[in-house]
Amino acid sequence: MNALPTGIAEAIDPLVARVLAPNPSPYTYSGTQTYLVGTRELAVIDPGPDDPAHLDALIAAIAGRPVKAILCTHTHRDHSPAAAPLAVATGAPVIGCAPLVLQDAGPRADASFDTGYAPDRVLADGERIAGEGWTIEAVATPGHTSNHLCYALIEAQALFSGDHVMGWSTTVVAPPDGDMTAYMASLEKLMAREERVYHPAHGPAIEKPQRFVRGLIxxxxxxxxxxxxxxxxxxxxxxxxxxxxxxxxxxxxxxxxxxxxxxxxxxxxxxxxxxxxxxxxxxxxx
CATH class of the missing domain: 1.10.10.10 (Winged helix-like DNA-binding domain superfamily/Winged helix DNA-binding domain)
Structure with a gap:
């Protein structure tokens, strides 16, 4: 399991820091990893659960720097609920995946949907946003959920892969919203890309992502x-x-x-x- 303590911002790239949320479980591994992109002007990717300690840790890591965007890969409750309070605290817009609420009483191996997620702007596949020193491109990767987005950090040749590609386990694909046909197509889509490293929401970084994705297929x-x-x-x-x-x-x-x-x-x-x-x-x- 990831040895990173919760609530500590760890620099993993000149443009990227990671903060682990205190929500370990059978479906989150050591917890949800929130990523801060940028040095002087930031983007926050997958703000995580609405946990006061995690929110405090994110605000401490932001350290008063302007936040240009809060980005969610999808709307499971271990990924997006902290977006709203973080937006209030920073004044940043919530940008990224579309809202999705699905009532699902079946046996799950992941979190339920976040009913309060309300983005200020939804990104289309290939759409980009930029801040000082960084450019992020939305990569539509439906399968785990129909609204799942990955985010490519162009300057670092890195991909924030959310739950589509995780560093510790295969992805949950659970109907009715989870779609295996879409999931396999999304994996093939990533195979055609050239990122050098994936930063998943759960588990360690993936250093040889094309080989890893080939193994998932x-x-x-x-x-x-x-x-x-x-x-x-x-x-x-x-x-x-x-x-x-x-x-x-x-x-x-x-x-x-x-x-x-x-x-x-x-x-x-x-x-x-x-x-x-x-x-x-x-x-x-x-």
Whole structure:
């Protein structure tokens, strides 16, 4: 687990500092990492949970410098709720991903949605904002959520990858909003880019990102192959698939694993490879 203490601004690049929020959990690893970009004029990426101690730490790290933008990669509650109080404290606009509120009572392996997120401006794919010494480009990467954005820091050849590419675990893709087809396309999109390092919201920096992303694509294709082989064996119910695919998994995570399997099945159905039967089981398409 990341050894960085919470509430301390750590310089990780001449243009980037990182502050770890005190919200470790099974889905946040050591916590949400908030990034401060710039030296004299700042952007804040993924302000994190609405936690008073974390907000105080961010204000201390900002140290009175002007904040040009508060940017959120997406609107899960471990990423965006601190945007509003930080905007009040700094006078900065909230810019970035679109608002998204989804009522979802299913078994999750990540945080629920932030119902209070209200951006002053939504960035389109490829749109840029700039401050003194830095330029940030929005990179639309739907999949984990439909509103997920990564942010490329042009001067450092770095990408703030949010939850799309994490440094400690594969990304949760949970329907109805999580979309495996979109997620895989977003990974392929990143493969065509040339950033030298990724700074994820959870986990350590990724120093060879193209190789890392290629591994993520391979992992998902491996899971897809497992599902197709199980369908060949007439194992078409998701709970039975989870038992076979996730041997030894913590029982508390089986529901979330089932949603990942469902995301793969929906993608396979979109590609015409499987169909869902009337009883809810799945089979290969004829």
């Amino acid at each position: 391979g992992h998902r294709k491996q899971r897809e192959g497992q599902i197709l082989r199980l369908l060949d064996e007439a194992v078409g119910e998701i709970p039975a698939m989870v038992e076979r695919m996730y041997s030894g998994i913590d029982p508390r995570l089986k529901g979330a694993a089932g949603r990942s399997v469902l995301a793969h099945l929906i993608d396979l159905r979109t590609r015409g490879l499987v169909t869902e039967k009337e009883d809810g089981a799945w089979k290969k398409a004829a």
